[in-house]
Structures are given as structure tokens and as C-alpha cells.
Amino acid sequence: MRTMTLILREIAHRRWGFLLGVGGVAATVAVFVAFLTTSEAARRETVRVMRDMGFNLRIIPRDTDLDRFWVDGFSDRTLPEDAVRRLAENDRTFMSYNHLVATLQRRVKVQGHDFVLTGLAPTITSPSKRKQPMGFTVEPGTVQLGYQVAESLGLKRGDAVGLEGRTYQVARCLVETGTEEDIRIYAALPDAQDILALPGRINEIKAIDCLCLTADEDPLSALRAELGNLLPEARVIQMRAIADARARQRQTADRYFGFLAPVLLLACAVWVGVLAMLNVRERRSEIGVLRALGKGAGRVGTLFLGRAFLVGFAGAVFGGAIGTALALHFGPHIFQVTAKAIAVDYPLLGWCLLVAPLFAALASLIPTALAVVLDPAESLRDD
Amino acid sequence: MILSCSQLSRKFRTRQGSVTAIEDVSLALAKGSFTCVRGPSGCGKTTLLLALGGMLRPSNGRVLLEEADLYALSPAERSRRRAGRIGFVFQMFHLVPYLNVLENVLLAGANGGGEDALARATTLLRELGLGDRLRHRPSQLSAGERQRTALARALLNRPAVVLADEPTGNLDPDNAREVFGHLDRFRRDGGTVLVVTHGDTAREFADQELHMDKGRLLPKT
Structure with missing residues (x-):
């Protein structure tokens, strides 16, 4: 009688034990598949949330008077514009900094109102990571107005506004933010440099850290050390609340899965192992007879490991299908903005079919070993 | 001799200390013999049978199956011999x-x-009278039919020896006599039979009867 026939007959005979094992593996695989299938959407959603928090690093000239900086909201000193290029061209920069935006900010008076003119250069991101640029880009010859600016000047999209003798078209009026952003006039960096008569100069590089360290891990020291090497004429200020929130946001999901994954795997392994142990106990006399009939340890071991393998395989098939179905059904409701990223993950399902049987066999290793070393005389004498 | 043992002892360790199941047992089974070992429950009959069958390594002594020392063989070779020569x-x-x-x-x-x-x-x-039961499961059989199925399993490989442990312990007298009758037929065809039992029915078929008590074979009377 072939081993596979014996395994299949035994499964058919003790189908509830088999189904309980399959259920355990399927539940675990389903959670993993559902989680991982939606992970890209979750990651993108997290990125969006973090992006909406804004920049958290301000790189300003080293000789800036910080008292004045905090009073004015910007540095009264400047850096050469190529500082941002030097920073971006260094291979190590994007290990610590990301989304570099060169800016020039100065107070201006328009129609008797005090505003802050902010020149923005296009965002520079890591060439290897292909990140979406943050913030917005202002086309040359146009401006975007903070809420209060538009209110005070009575301007709307498409209107023209004069700045230091030059005329710019209003490309957009921004929504009210309740911050000093509301009194900003955003222009393209070259336009701002023309208006302020500061050609080739900037006074701040906005950035985001990509260290993802929490406050207790002192990320600022690492950032300052890095900048000291790359751009000694500048200093970096971290907006700690935003930085910590970003880091926590990113780490929460990782920690959650990091906690969930081993707990799930352990619970599944114990479940499969206990069921395998019960199966071995129930089949003591059968094992004894097989040994009495001259069947070796290998044949007995194969019976139990083969069964565990089938438990894992069936669990992977059902779990993969259930997990994918859950992800496709509920994922778009949970991650509404990035729902397009949720799709059947065929490579993941392939891995499940490979790993789950091996995992179930591994979980059944101890019961199988007990079956193999079970003294046939002991089991046949127990009657 | 087809199967023999000499000075066979087997001790078990328990929480209460060492227990001697069989001690200094020697016997020899000639080809074509039907031997019955009788004795009360717990006297060591099953231990003797398992040791003779190569399934329980003795603490002392040797078991010879067709001149080969069973416990000097590798486990794989012992399994092979057991499968081919013992039922x-x-x-x-x-x-x-x-x-x-x-x-x-x-x-x-x-x-x-x-x-x-x-x-x-x-x-x-x-x-064995099970021609119409080939596709039935054990749960669909009577006790006698189950034991005859087990007997057919034991005889499939044309063994030299059949070792039977209380083969009629769960059978009524008619079924018991039928099972022993089949074992006797195997003997008459040249096989060797060793039955351990505490019942009387086997005596009718045995040409050698031994008694066992407290792990020892008693002298023949």
C-alpha cells in the first residue's frame, strides 16, 4: 500500500482533525495575505499622511541670528543657490534628508499690507527612490496667494498682482490654514530673486528627514553631523513635533505587524503541532502495527510529515484565496485614496503555497519524531 | 530450530523501581511446531512474544531466528527479517x-x-471465510472476522513463524476454535506457531505446552 494512499485514506477517515489543522493554517495565511496585499496601499496612504504634515527640517545659513529668525520666521542671511545642488549631488544626502526645496523668503509690502514673499525652487528628490515631489511648484510669471493675502488684496485666480514693479498672474488662492502660511505669496524662485534683487541667493532649504528615528534616538545629532560634512556653511533646525509624529506614524504599522506576525505564527505552529500530537496519540496502535509489519522509521515519519504537508498546502490554498478576497473586498473601503494599489499578489500566493506546507511540516516535527521513536512494543502492549 | 532464545531477561524501569518482566527464559521452536505458552495475566507472556519477534530488545540473552541473532542485526535488517519471516x-x-x-x-x-x-x-x-468482506471496514466486521483479517495479514508474506498474543482473548469459543484451526493449518503446511494465552482452547492444537509464571518458564511436568 503506497504511503500517499495511506495518508489520503487517513485524512478522509479523520477529516475533522485534518480540517481543524487546515483551518488554523488557512486563518494565518489569510491574515498574512490580506495584510500584505493591502500593504502597498497602506504604505502609500501613510506617505500621503506624512506628506500632508509638511517639511520638518529647515536648513538655514549658519550665521543666522536665531532670535531674529524666530521673530521674522526666516533667516536674514543667504546662501548661494548652488548649495542645494551640492547637497543633492552627494550620494549620502538622501540617506538622511529628502525632498529638498530651495527657498528665498523676505517681507514685502503690497498695497500697504505686509506679506512674506516666498520663492520656491522645484523639489529635488532621491533619483533612486523615485519619490513624488512634495508641496507645490509655482510656474514662473505666476504667484499663489495665501488665504489672507487674497482676502486683503481682494484677488482671485486669474487676476494680476503687481510686485516691485512687475506683474504676475494669480495661479491659485490657497485655502485658509490658520498659520503664517496665510500671509505668504508664493512665487517661482527666480522670480522671487528678481523681485528681491537677490539673484542666485536662497535663505533656506526645506527638507524632510528620512531617518525615521524617534526623539529618544537623537536624530538631530545625526542630521547635524551629516550636514556639517556636506554643507558646513549651513545649520539644520528640526521641527520636532512633526518629525516625531512622522516617525511614529511610520513605525506604528511596522511595529504592529512586527508584533502580530510572530504571535500569529506561534499560535498557528502550536495549533498545528497540538493537532499533530493528538493524531499521533490516536494512532499509537497503528504505528505499533506498522513497525511490527516491518515498516521502518522513514515510512512512519513520512506518513505524519506528508499529512502535515497536505495540511499546510490546503491551508495555503484556502487561506490565500480568503486573504485575497478579504483584501480586494475590504481594502478599497479602508484605503480609499490609494485603493488602486490593491491587487491580487500572485508572487505572494506562490510563496504561501511553498512556505505554508514547510511551516506545517516544521510545526509537526516533534509529534512526528515522537511517532518515529514510539516503542512499538509499548503501544501494542498498552491494550 | 527456527526460532529460539536463551537466558532471555527483560527489565523495565518504573517510578517504583526496576520491574523484571521475564527472567532467564530459554526455549526453542522447531519447524512445524505449535507451541502454547500459558500463564496468568501479567506473567510476562506478551513481553516474551515481543522479544522473540524482534520488537523488544531484551536486557540479557539472545534471540535466534533461523540462526541469525536478531538483536545483533541493524534495526533496518531486523525490520526486514521481521516483515519477511514473522507474522x-x-x-x-x-x-x-x-x-x-x-x-x-x-x-x-x-x-x-x-x-x-x-x-x-x-x-x-x-x-478464512472473508471472501465477501473484502471491501468492508474493520468497524463493519464481527470480532471473529477482525481476528481472521489480522491472521490473513500475518500470513501474507508466507512467514516462517506466527507469534500470536492472546489471539482469541476477545472471541467466543466457536470463533476461537476457528482461529486456532487456521493456525493449525498453517502449522501443517510447514509453518511454526507460538501462542501465548491464559485460555485453554489452544491446548487442543498445541504439540508443546509451556507454563509461565512471574516472568519465568516453569519446568515441564
């Missing part, structure tokens, strides 16, 4: 519940049995 019959039948009668018998065959094994299993089962 076991147990009181509790020990049939595999999820296999039918024919499959239970074929389980004893090597590598799935093949056509020869299938033909022999079918013949044996017909001879």
Missing part, C-alpha cells in the same frame, strides 16, 4: 480503521504489494 497476531487485532479488509492485509506487503500480494491476500481471505 504477528494480537488480541486487539490492531487493524487500521480507515482501510478495508483487503487493504489491511496488503499493508503487510512490501512496496504496495503488487499483483502477487493482491492475489495471495484475496486467496487467504477467501480461505
